[in-house]
Amino acid sequence: MDVIVTPTPRLEGDIQALSSKNYTTRYLLVAALANGTSTIHYPAHSEDSDAMRRCIRDLGAIIEEDDKKIVITGFGNHPKDIRELNVGNAGAVLRFLMAIASLCPDVTFVNTYPDSLGKRPHDDLIDSLQQLGVVIEHQEGKLPITIRGGQPKGGKITVSGNVSSQFLSALLFLTPMLEEDSEIEVLHDLKSKVVVGQTLEVLEQAGIIIHASEDLMHYKVPGRQHYQAKEYIVQGDYPGSAAVLAAAAVTNSDVKIHRLAxxxxQGERAIVDVLRMMEVPLTHEHDIVHVQGNQRLKALEFDGDAATDAVLAMVAAAVFAEGTSRFYNVENLRYKECDRITDYLNELRKAGANVEERQAEIIVHGRPEGVEGGVEINAHYDHRVIMALSVVGLRAKAPLRIKDAHHVAKSYPIFFDHMKSIGAQIEWV
Structure with missing residues (x-):
């Protein structure tokens, strides 16, 4: 389904931030890896978290849930012997479970999204798992991928960090359960260090001990550890909220988002700092971000590596800023559901934005007067692109039609409901 976003001069209202997808998927996994029963309060409901739910159930976890919590009885370090797993279009879920599947004798991850996740590379994780003695069949690093494991061995492991931090996180979930102690060395640069910090935070809450160097490039992981059954509370989600905050910033607005600690x-918490630097009137107190936008924004320069999933929303705001903005150190945006630099900027240009790309940079020449709009644009099945393009549509001179906008459900199924509740003129077609 498509959406048509009609120019909207004013947004007003209160919404509750969705629960964090990143934390929910991690809590679901550590609960499944525990012996005993864990409870997760306020879990996110999205395609990614639903994929993790489905897969850990297939691997032997028992799941009961109601409107406010999920109760999970884990399988510990003995996942069920299963032949096939379908993670949908969830890259983080695939990578985390590729590591856990190495405890199983023979699992194939199927390819149900050949034009999205099916195109993404996983060679770096495959190489690391092979160092543990796992046999892997793959298609030049891409799905379908078959893991032949059963008895992975610890020891010295290297992993590349310059495409995705998810490869490292996958190893951090697996290695504590191995019989041997492990040492993990990150090669090259490590992208999204803040997200690795979230993994380490969740592992610590689950009772796992990991000794990380200050620069997060070296790890000593004692083996023979056991995940503990615990209670977890999921915090509000900054990556999804970033688009709503950007929408409030580019319009005349009086918008509050609750549950943002x-x-x-979460690295994407930087959206608040970025909007402040753009001189957007806002406050952040008592876990409430209150934006009173006046359609006036200033350009800025920003290192986007620590806030990857908010960069597209920041760029959407910069489209209407006075001056030229530069978002740098963002090459890992190219390795997401689509190439979030080339693909996204091509669609922004169709809408009338003045943008340039470098290999690891996005440059935005702001147009405070607005953009033309009046076109159909392709969001490339990418939830972050859909949300960011919706922000641009609010300040276009004519409506934007965004193709396949239902893929926003990957992380924020009720994004358009929330946007309409604060006054955005949006309709499904």
Missing amino acids: ENSK
């Missing part, structure tokens, strides 16, 4: 370790 001021001390959160």
